[in-house]
Amino acid sequence: MRKLLILACLLAPAAPALAGAWTAPEGCEVFMTVQSKACRVSQYYRCLADPHGDQWRADFDQEGPYFLSHVDIEGQWIESFDLNPPNRQSLDPNPTDPASFSDLLASGKDSFAFGLTNEDGTSSGVSGFDRLTGKTIVIDGISLSQTEFEYAEIDPMGNVLRRSRGNEYIHPEWRLFFAGPSEWDPGDGNFLPMDGSPVEFIFPGEPGFLKTQPIYDCDAIMSRAPAPQKEHSHDNL
Structure with a gap:
């Protein structure tokens, strides 16, 4: 029931006074609201009913909300909701190698391997790694640590459903991953360049906070009309 309420709120139109x-x-x-490249704006939020450290992200493109994700304090992906077509994907219990933000900070590298189940009962496995490159990138006055990552999602028959590799950014204190320049293979063996890097970090009281219209790269996105970019496993798959 709680998940249905969350989705209903995500899909509800804004009040007229706060269009x-x-x-x-x-x-x-x-x-926090984050305006990113690739015509995306995201709302980051926390809920009192969740375990300590859990965080949510709601993604919007020019047409409205399209994706919702939920991670824990270790950056471990817990569940996600695609809105078009509707689908909930959840983390299977007892992952082989849980993602660990703490391990990444402590050793500079973290591997992960875990299972996912869709609401229709189909399943897949994800494996990969994150590694700190040692570089610090400053975006909109915020210092972020750059990572290198690679992962693949494979179905029970051994078919590759999707792969991605490239760079991302993390904020150690926020315990969050942000997209960066990368390559994405939707399962056909061909990698395509993508870049959903953050451009603006907007906090309560600042202009643009809670706004749902993306403002960067939207003309370019509309001209070629690709599917909305999804960040890798720590945020959503």
Whole structure:
């Protein structure tokens, strides 16, 4: 029931007095809005009913909300919701090698291997790694640590469903991953360049906070009309 309420809130139109602004589900609070490349804006929020350290992200493109993701304090992906077509994908219990933000910070590299199940019962396995490159990147006045990553999602028959590789960014104190320049293979063996890097970090009280219209690269996106970019396993798959 709680998940249905969250999705209902995500899909609900903004109030007329706050046109273009978004309201988090009841019991939750947005702490940051991020405008990114590839015509995406994201609302980051936390909910009182969740375990300590859990965080959510709601993604919007020019047509409205399209993706919702939920991670824990280790950056471990817990569940996600595609809105078109609707689908919930959840982390299987007892992952072989859980993702660990703490291990990445402590040793500079973290591997992961875990299973996923869709609401229709189909399943897949994900494996890969994150590695700190040692580089610090400053975006909109925020210092981020650059990572190198690679992962693959494979179905029970051994078919590759998708792969990705490239760079991302992390904020150690926020315990969040952000997209970066990468390559994406949708399962046909051909890697395509993508870049969903953050451009603006917007906090409560600042202009643009809670806004749902993306503003970067949107003309270019509309001219070629690709599917919305999804970040890799720590945020959503």
